[in-house]
Amino acid sequence: MGSPQVQAVMDFMSCWVRLDLADALSRTAPDIAFRPDPAAETLHGQAAVGDLWGKYMKMFRSYEFEVVCTATSGGVVFLERIERLTMTDGRTMALPIVAVFELDASNRLTAWRDYWDTAMSVPAPATQGGA
Numbered sequence: 001m002g003s004p005q006v007q008a009v010m011d012f013m014s015c016w017v018r019l020d021l022a023d024a025l026s027r028t029a030p031d032i033a034f035r036p037d038p039a040a041e042t043l044h045g046q047a048a049v050g051d052l053w054g055k056y057m058k059m060f061r062s063y064e065f066e067v068v069c070t071a072t073s074g075g076v077v078f079l080e081r082i083e084r085l086t087m088t089d090g091r092t093m094a095l096p097i098v099a100v101f102e103l104d105a106s107n108r109l110t111a112w113r114d115y116w117d118t119a120m121s122v123p124a125p126a127t128q129g130g131a
Contacts, residue, residue: 016063029104032109037114075104081096
């Protein structure tokens with residue numbers, strides 16, 4: 001098992017697997033900062049972040065991730081992962097992503113920044129009859 005900080009991040013990511021917005025937000029600090037990709041502006045606060053996460057979750061039929069590597073430094077967790085997404089229309093994509101999570105003393109997320117090649121974010125065409 002990893003550090004308590006890594007476990008907190010894994011627990012948070014499991015909310016995404018379940019597409020459980022309420023649980024995901026319950027694991028964040030009120031002033032959470034979220035940057036979804038390197039070119040995006042950072043959103044601040046649970047209301048703004050929750051609005052965006054809710055839109056994302058409504059686009060997904062399923063979300064899975066594979067951990068490639070984790071590292072920690074104090075309250076910072078680096079998570080290299082492969083996201084496997086199935087959109088509601090059946091299109092799929094797999095994205096390699098590195099995330100930086102910052103946690104407070106209670107292991108609530110105070111910041112989440114994702115780094116990935118945004119040119120890879122076009123889902124594959126849906127298969128005949130859906131996935």
